[in-house]
Amino acid sequence: MGLILSGVQPTGNLHLGNYLGAIKNWVKLQNEHECLFMLADLHAITVHQDPAELRENVLKVAALYVACGIDPKKSVIFNQSRVSGHAELAWVLGCNTPLGWLNRMTQFKDKSGNDREKAGLGLYAYPVLMAADILLYNATHVPVGDDQKQHLELARDIAGAFNRNFKTEFFTIPEPLIQKTGARVMSLTDYTSKMSKSDPSEYSRINLTDDNDIIRNKAKKAKTDSIAEVTYEPEARPDVANLINLISVLTEKTPQAVAAELAGKKSSDLKTMLADSLIAVVEPVRTKYLELMNDRIMLMKILDEGAAKAGRIAGANFSKVKEIVGFI
Numbered sequence: 331m332g333l334i335l336s337g338v339q340p341t342g343n344l345h346l347g348n349y350l351g352a353i354k355n356w357v358k359l360q361n362e363h364e365c366l367f368m369l370a371d372l373h374a375i376t377v378h379q380d381p382a383e384l385r386e387n388v389l390k391v392a393a394l395y396v397a398c399g400i401d402p403k404k405s406v407i408f409n410q411s412r413v414s415g416h417a418e419l420a421w422v423l424g425c426n427t428p429l430g431w432l433n434r435m436t437q438f439k440d441k442s443g444n445d446r447e448k449a450g451l452g453l454y455a456y457p458v459l460m461a462a463d464i465l466l467y468n469a470t471h472v473p474v475g476d477d478q479k480q481h482l483e484l485a486r487d488i489a490g491a492f493n494r495n496f497k498t499e500f501f502t503i504p505e506p507l508i509q510k511t512g513a514r515v516m517s518l519t520d521y522t523s524k525m526s527k528s529d530p531s532e533y534s535r536i537n538l539t540d541d542n543d544i545i546r547n548k549a550k551k552a553k554t555d556s557i558a559e560v561t562y563e564p565e566a567r568p569d570v571a572n573l574i575n576l577i578s579v580l581t582e583k584t585p586q587a588v589a590a591e592l593a594g595k596k597s598s599d600l601k602t603m604l605a606d607s608l609i610a611v612v613e614p615v616r617t618k619y620l621e622l623m624n625d626r627i628m629l630m631k632i633l634d635e636g637a638a639k640a641g642r643i644a645g646a647n648f649s650k651v652k653e654i655v656g657f658i
């Protein structure tokens with residue numbers, strides 16, 4: 331593996347799904363590979379953001395990255411808008427992307443809703459910017475969740491198109507790094523949907539900033555069924571199995587081992603175990619996060635240094651792109 335790049339949009343709080351499904355894996359990757367972890371603020375403004383809120387969210391997510399274990403000494407943590415090459419390369423790549431490819435993107439279809447005439451160009455061009463994020467560093471591997479697989483596939487196609495159009499092999503075709511299915515964290519109130527920041531119910535998710543009382547309360551309200559005794563039967567009792575699966579991911583035990591501990595117990599015991607396992611994972615992250623949010627100077631320093639490092643790699647690559655394209 332060469333260079334790894336990934337990122338999230340700094341909108342709203344990060345939740346447990348982001349941590350267990352993505353960031354926890356990034357923490358492992360940084361020990362063996364060169365990694366860049368981005369705060370995609372350019373992507374965030376594809377839907378209107380309040381400027382003060384955006385600023386705060388970038389700092390919050392940067393703090394959460396570090397609190398989750400991303401080490402700024404090992405990995406490059408930066409916000410996308412600080413490195414001008416992202417937007418510049420997106421333009422060049424856009425000139426090599428057929429509309430037909432963009433028209434197939436399911437996320438645009440979902441996000442633009444019924445009135446497509448009103449959707450912004452940014453929302454439509456979003457996947458081209460994401461391709462630029464990756465290709466600007468010639469990243470070889472990109473950890474992504476299911477929802478971003480199609481965008482990564484497009485990034486590969488765009489890299490191929492550019493290479494063909496300019497008879498070059500400059501861009502590396504990036505490979506996806508797909509997470510193990512075990513880390514797919516589902517909603518606490520609906521076992522069929524992924525834990526998500528866009529779910530209207532706060533009870534569906536655990537935010538990494540939730541305090542212990544909130545966590546206990548959410549665990550108490552998590553969906554079970556009307557059978558008193560706890561058993562692990564994913565087909566027949568999917569709500570109970572969902573909570574056991576979550577405990578299993580949190581404690582790194584098998585669902586069967588968790589179920590064995592709960593044999594003969596009641597759903598209130600299941601919820602207590604859920605709360606305890608959640609707190610064991612979230613509390614240390616939250617504590618570190620609060621510490622960092624109280625030290626803005628330190629946070630800004632991390633982002634300054636990250637932008638400088640990312641800018642060096644991006645600058646060298648983008649100069650080559652300009653040369654290939656014929657810019658003076």
Ligand code: TRP
Nearest residue numbers: 335336337338339370373460463
């Ligand atoms: N689009 C991604 C998301 O919403 C975030 C993102 C932006 C990203 N650029 C990226 C992820 C490049 C991986 C690689 O989750």
